Amino acid sequence: MSPLSASNVAIELDAANFARLARSRLLNIPPDLHDAQGPGDDDLNPGANRYAATPRHAAVLVPVVARDPLTVILTERTAHLSAHAGQIAFPGGKVETFDETPFAAAAREAREEVALGSEFLDLLGYLPAYRTGTGYIVTPAVALVRPGFTLEAEPTEVARVFEVPLAFLMNEANHRIESRLWSSGERRFYAMPYGEHYIWGATAGIIRSLYRRLVSA
Template identity: 65%
Template structure:
């Protein structure tokens, strides 16, 4: 069973993204993240409408998903991301966190995210220390996503599931938590211009819901 350890009387350390090592990050995350899963039918703290408040982009067909935000306890910290295969029916070729649909037999969104990480990239659960949740993120394609944050101990061996994952790579956590790297881009979608966050990293173009969730993590940790 995947559980989140609760720490009593924990206050958030006053740090910036440049100060973080694994120990300080864990204290910060446990202090500022949600220890319990957010309500799916509650208020969504962020979503694809953040930059498109009047666009009416949401689908009425709502599906619940969970993603794992795996922070690797390297020095410096890094984040595991995947590139989805080009033949998938949705979000083909995009950069994404490991994750997927929350099944009825998943004990929690964190359990679903850990399961999906095992299935997609063979990340063994014994390397994962769950830290907490972000509030849900709603996408224009009808997903309500519960972002589940975890610290990952080095020493794992990742293998992509070729049916879903074309590549696995890591991005420095400090790069993603630097607001100067949070760009705003736009594309035409369903006949309307849609704005979204983007975080280009070398040849990788991190955008859409993944970039939006990274932005939400930044705000939760460093703008709270």
């Protein structure tokens, strides 16, 4: 039975086979930012319709490290930031006019935030653009990361950087649906707690999008 069958959703592939799978199922060009059917924060809140009419474009790197087993690099944002303080996030940020592609933007941000050089990155493809309730449309670029790098958190933005097994993130049993009360009412979201790290919101939504592409497709 294939390790990606419905009865065994935890990915158990080496780096080479994972790269082949990803290239066959991910988008090979950046996604259409105007695709209203793409994933977003309101997937679990039908009718909420709180997306910005003209969202700002951002890109994140989904860095899958070629270890045995495969891992994913994530960061914890510093507590003093004005937006998303203390949350778990992928390396990434605003796409600037000088960025040739969303991957270039994500790679630049990864270098700035955690000192991950682009020479270690092999782009595998893109996920559909993800809309956030905070006014962004995010292009996730999935890359295989060659070991040998040394990560260093940029202290004004990143409190810590850590790795999570890809198999844990790709196992649907670890995808919780939780809710909180906000000023606008109760909202539901995906959460994937891992040890002391509470992965939720847009980061969990993008992980869920990766799962749908690689495992449940």
